[in-house]
Amino acid sequence: MDIVQTEPQSNMPVSAELTPELTRARKSQGRLIFERFIRNKVAVAGFVFLVIMSALALLAPVITHQTAHFDPANHPNLDIALVGPSLAHPLGTDALGRDVLARLLFGARVSLEVGIFSMIVSLIFGLVIGSLAGYYGGWIDAVMMRITDAFLSTPLYLVLFVLSIAFNNGKVSTVVILIGVLSWASAARIVRSEFLSLKEREFLLAARTLGASDLRLMFAHILPNAAGPILVTVTLLIGNNIITESVLSFFGFGLQPPQASWGTMLNDSQSYFVTDPLLLYAPLLSIVLAVLSFNLMGDGLRDALDPYMTQR
Amino acid sequence: MGKLLEVKNLAVQFKTREGPIHAVNGVSFDINEGESIGVVGESGSGKSVTSLALMRLLPVPPAQILDSSSVLFEDKQLVDLEESEMRKIRGGQMAMIFQEPMTSLNPVLTIGRQLIEPIEIHLNLHGAEAEAHAASLLESVGIPDAKRRLGAYPHEFSGGMRQRVMIAMALSCRPKLLIADEPTTALDVTVQAQILELISSLRREFGTAVMLITHDLGVVAGTTDRVLVMYAGHIAEAGPTDELFANPRHPYTLGLLGAIPRLDDDRQGELATIPGSPPDLLNPPTGCPFQPRCAFAIDKCKQYPPSVSVGPGHQSACWVDVTEPAALERAKLKGFIPVGLVQHRGGGAQFASNATE
Amino acid sequence: MARYLIRRIVQSVVMMFVMSIIFFALIHLIPGGPTAVLFSPHLTKAARDNLTHVYGLDQPVYMQYLIWLGKFVRGDFGNSFVNGLTVSSEIFGRLPATLELLLSALAFALVFAILLGVTAAVRQYSLADYTTTVLAYVGISMPVFAFAIILQEVFGVKLGWLPTFSNQSPITDGFTPFDFFLDGLVHLILPTIALSLLFIAVWSRYLRSSMLDVVKQDYIRTARAKGLSSRLVFFRHALRNALIPLTTQVAIDVGGVFSGAVITETVFAWPGLGRLFYDSLEARDYPVLLAMLMISTASVIFFNLVADVLYSVLDPRIRYS
Numbered sequence: 001m002d003i004v005q006t007e008p009q010s011n012m013p014v015s016a017e018l019t020p021e022l023t024r025a026r027k028s029q030g031r032l033i034f035e036r037f038i039r040n041k042v043a044v045a046g047f048v049f050l051v052i053m054s055a056l057a058l059l060a061p062v063i064t065h066q067t068a069h070f071d072p073a074n075h076p077n078l079d080i081a082l083v084g085p086s087l088a089h090p091l092g093t094d095a096l097g098r099d100v101l102a103r104l105l106f107g108a109r110v111s112l113e114v115g116i117f118s119m120i121v122s123l124i125f126g127l128v129i130g131s132l133a134g135y136y137g138g139w140i141d142a143v144m145m146r147i148t149d150a151f152l153s154t155p156l157y158l159v160l161f162v163l164s165i166a167f168n169n170g171k172v173s174t175v176v177i178l179i180g181v182l183s184w185a186s187a188a189r190i191v192r193s194e195f196l197s198l199k200e201r202e203f204l205l206a207a208r209t210l211g212a213s214d215l216r217l218m219f220a221h222i223l224p225n226a227a228g229p230i231l232v233t234v235t236l237l238i239g240n241n242i243i244t245e246s247v248l249s250f251f252g253f254g255l256q257p258p259q260a261s262w263g264t265m266l267n268d269s270q271s272y273f274v275t276d277p278l279l280l281y282a283p284l285l286s287i288v289l290a291v292l293s294f295n296l297m298g299d300g301l302r303d304a305l306d307p308y309m310t311q312r
Numbered sequence: 313m314g315k316l317l318e319v320k321n322l323a324v325q326f327k328t329r330e331g332p333i334h335a336v337n338g339v340s341f342d343i344n345e346g347e348s349i350g351v352v353g354e355s356g357s358g359k360s361v362t363s364l365a366l367m368r369l370l371p372v373p374p375a376q377i378l379d380s381s382s383v384l385f386e387d388k389q390l391v392d393l394e395e396s397e398m399r400k401i402r403g404g405q406m407a408m409i410f411q412e413p414m415t416s417l418n419p420v421l422t423i424g425r426q427l428i429e430p431i432e433i434h435l436n437l438h439g440a441e442a443e444a445h446a447a448s449l450l451e452s453v454g455i456p457d458a459k460r461r462l463g464a465y466p467h468e469f470s471g472g473m474r475q476r477v478m479i480a481m482a483l484s485c486r487p488k489l490l491i492a493d494e495p496t497t498a499l500d501v502t503v504q505a506q507i508l509e510l511i512s513s514l515r516r517e518f519g520t521a522v523m524l525i526t527h528d529l530g531v532v533a534g535t536t537d538r539v540l541v542m543y544a545g546h547i548a549e550a551g552p553t554d555e556l557f558a559n560p561r562h563p564y565t566l567g568l569l570g571a572i573p574r575l576d577d578d579r580q581g582e583l584a585t586i587p588g589s590p591p592d593l594l595n596p597p598t599g600c601p602f603q604p605r606c607a608f609a610i611d612k613c614k615q616y617p618p619s620v621s622v623g624p625g626h627q628s629a630c631w632v633d634v635t636e637p638a639a640l641e642r643a644k645l646k647g648f649i650p651v652g653l654v655q656h657r658g659g660g661a662q663f664a665s666n667a668t669e
Numbered sequence: 670m671a672r673y674l675i676r677r678i679v680q681s682v683v684m685m686f687v688m689s690i691i692f693f694a695l696i697h698l699i700p701g702g703p704t705a706v707l708f709s710p711h712l713t714k715a716a717r718d719n720l721t722h723v724y725g726l727d728q729p730v731y732m733q734y735l736i737w738l739g740k741f742v743r744g745d746f747g748n749s750f751v752n753g754l755t756v757s758s759e760i761f762g763r764l765p766a767t768l769e770l771l772l773s774a775l776a777f778a779l780v781f782a783i784l785l786g787v788t789a790a791v792r793q794y795s796l797a798d799y800t801t802t803v804l805a806y807v808g809i810s811m812p813v814f815a816f817a818i819i820l821q822e823v824f825g826v827k828l829g830w831l832p833t834f835s836n837q838s839p840i841t842d843g844f845t846p847f848d849f850f851l852d853g854l855v856h857l858i859l860p861t862i863a864l865s866l867l868f869i870a871v872w873s874r875y876l877r878s879s880m881l882d883v884v885k886q887d888y889i890r891t892a893r894a895k896g897l898s899s900r901l902v903f904f905r906h907a908l909r910n911a912l913i914p915l916t917t918q919v920a921i922d923v924g925g926v927f928s929g930a931v932i933t934e935t936v937f938a939w940p941g942l943g944r945l946f947y948d949s950l951e952a953r954d955y956p957v958l959l960a961m962l963m964i965s966t967a968s969v970i971f972f973n974l975v976a977d978v979l980y981s982v983l984d985p986r987i988r989y990s
Contacts, residue, residue, distance in 0.1 A: 403896030
């Protein structure tokens with residue numbers, strides 16, 4: 001077909017012979033991406049859900065009337081253990097008589113924290129390794145990529161279990177670092193391939209001729225242009241990390257009781273879910289919905305950034 | 313010679329999020345048996361869409377051939393023909409080759425397998441017989457050592473060789489009509505001439521009518537009997553090739569002819585170009601679609617011009633008579649450079665000669 | 670191709686060597702160590718020292734590594750700390766159960782993924798397409814263990830249709846061979862579904878999108894222009910091309926299936942390698958853990974190589990040099 005929608009790169013000189021399609025597309029890259037994202041209803045739904053969930057997680061102390069002497073997520077009361085939903089306990093109580101809703105809300109804080117902070121750890125590793133490899137190439141690239149390959153070929157859960165036994169003290173920060181350190185390889189690959197393709201572009205050559213330093217080139221010129229694909233990767237990474245945390249905690253290698261996280265709640269529910277399925281389904285549904293939202297949002301972002309994909 | 317193809321009022325739209333794109337807007341033309349016809353226009357003029365519509369190869373949706381369209385091929389109405397009937401025509405009586413020889417062949421199947429497919433379907437030849445036929449086809453398009461080459465994969469062939477394979481495939485069932493959509497655009501200049509020559513000689517040999525689609529006037533000049541000039545999904549001008557080159561009557565054709573770089577051109581300075589850009593087919597202008605870019609435009613151009621006869625077999629869809637001195641003077645004032653019209657009046661052979669090389 | 674293969678194999682061996690150092694170090698970082706976990710507190714000091722010596726734990730760590738490496742390259746994985754059996758025999762004892770589960774899950778996943786992916790691509794935007802999409806998203810967003818527990822809860826506990834633990838019934842008195850077969854089969858159902866969900870989700874999406882990619886290609890238009898029936902266009906021209914990337918993806922995923930198997934086997938108390946890993950972890954059974962880490966890493970590396978080779982076999986354009 002002769003009619004092709006083309007997207008001019010905002011930082012490239014715009015040719016004088018723009019067809020009307022092109023002129024329309026020039027509105028501004030950011031605005032266009034935003035418009036395309038907004039049109040994608042499921043991605044927006046995922047985003048809205050995440051906003052609501054984050055708000056609930058942030059407001060958890062207020063919602064559950066936390067005080068200095070009262071920890072609503074950790075207030076055992078064996079007299080009311082395994083009681084079904086009531087006004088006082090909308091989602092019932094667990095085997096120790098703790099309020100399930102309160103634990104769920106505080107668990108959301110922990111799961112989001114782990115998901116996001118371990119993503120940041122991965123991102124730092126991925127950025128450093130990927131940009132060095134992609135920008136400098138040669139033996140640096142070879143070494144960096146072998147390291148990345150090594151991390152890609154480790155069986156994630158097995159090594160994570162071993163590492164957890166070795167290092168884990170049940171603290172959130174430890175779990176964050178463990179997950180982050182083991183899951184940066186895919187991010188590094190994306191960063192590398194973006195750097196590889198961007199460093200040959202004209203605008204970079206121009207900046208180089210003007211005497212920009214390597215660091216400046218990497219962070220002021222290349223990185224902003226690689227932001228899209230990296231953003232997609234890290235969004236999907238957050239979802240994956242939430243799953244990883246739940247697996248670790250479920251098997252007892254992650255966060256430790258009485259810490260409330262969705263993973264530890266699932267672990268707690270193991271012996272009781274036959275009689276009290278809500279103990280299982282409440283944290284489970286939370287995990288699935290949160291991860292689903294991150295995945296939908298990530299895919300929505302990817303489609304918005306790449307108009308050729310959306311035409312499917 | 314009898315009429316092979318009769319297209320009347322062909323209109324094609326593409327549905328998009330922003331609204332329908334009017335790709336082809338009421339195109340009518342005929343092709344006679346054994347005739348060679350060129351379709352010329354810029355990208356986006358609807359020439360490729362027209363050819364794909366004839367073959368019913370457009371993806372439906374988003375494409376849609378409007379009900380008012382009529383495509384008679386050997387007195388068979390193709391627009392609403394059953395898909396199973398259409399398949400018998402495709403590749404059998406009407407074949408097509410495409411612009412991109414590099415991507416038009418399936419990378420994971422051998423040349424032989426792909427060449428034999430239409431032979432099996434349309435000629436009902438199988439096994440060794442089909443293979444022999446395929447090999448002889450490869451030889452006739454100038455690929456040596458054809459028998460062995462049948463086992464090769466497309467990536468082992470150069471672009472020109474692949475286009476030869478495409479031609480062999482298209483002609484394998486002796487079609488009545490061959491549609492060649494920019495067959496040489498993606499090829500090296502030297503190979504271009506060879507491929508065009510191949511198409512011409514095979515046309516003479518098989519008596520196949522050829523519809524040659526191109527944006528390159530030079531390609532049309534040496535190889536076709538008649539030319540259609542398309543603009544924004546309309547036929548702007550149509551006529552016998554020599555007549556149309558010698559005596560172009562549509563301002564758009566004038567522009568196109570001016571836009572051919574010529575070795576014998578003694579003008580200093582830059583190449584004549586047509587100012588402006590083709591119209592947005594989402595919101596086509598009312599009236600003549602060329603009018604916003606046209607130096608000859610007058611008030612009347614706000615209405616769509618009828619196609620009028622301006623010579624034997626020669627029609628132009630324009631309100632203005634560009635040969636009229638007053639019209640020409642007006643256009644010159646708006647920056648029109650009269651090349652090919654005034655200076656070379658009657659000298660169409662020049663175009664033809666430097667184009668066939 | 671041969672040269673490429675040799676280079677890749679050498680690279681893989683080097684990689685395995687480096688990984689073995691890392692894994693060895695890692696395992697010896699585990700606090701407590703086997704002495705604390707394994708030895709009865711009532712052992713005399715002499716007995717304790719003797720056992721420590723037998724296990725080689727009195728040597729410096731690098732010596733322990735070199736001893737281990739020397740045996741490893743000769744195919745000797747050492748002996749289990751827990752029961753003194755050779756690690757190889759432990760692993761071979763568990764292998765059949767794991768292979769049974771893996772093969773059944775992979776076959777199940779492959780069949781379903783291809784059916785779903787193809788249907789979704791052919792009937793784009795149909796109910797089947799949306800169903801596949803929803804299933805895929807849920808599959809990707811659901812932790813494997815959680816899905817396994819739901820299956821247990823619904824089909825095992827609530828409905829009572831299927832067994833939820835192990836690979837055979839605890840009491841098999843008077844079973845005919847056919848009964849054994851049937852018993853094995855019903856035990857296999859839930860773990861198979863649990864383990865294959867993620868693969869079905871990923872592969873069907875993958876096939877759908879590569880299928881949609883392929884049908885836009887010029888050669889598909891050429892095939893249609895030849896007058897081929899849509900079935901021929903589809904199966905001979907489109908599916909074949911679309912399956913190439915899927916094949917390599919499957920090979921890569923098969924290499925990494927072990928991680929998922931550990932989780933599934935643990936939840937279903939499946940007596941396979943995954944369960945062995947979990948138990949060895951609890952018991953700090955170093956030699957077994959090391960062997961398992963090495964084997965699963967080797968499997969990832971090996972199947973990555975398989976993926977590359979498969980790619981070049983399936984796509985005539987790819988030739989490694």
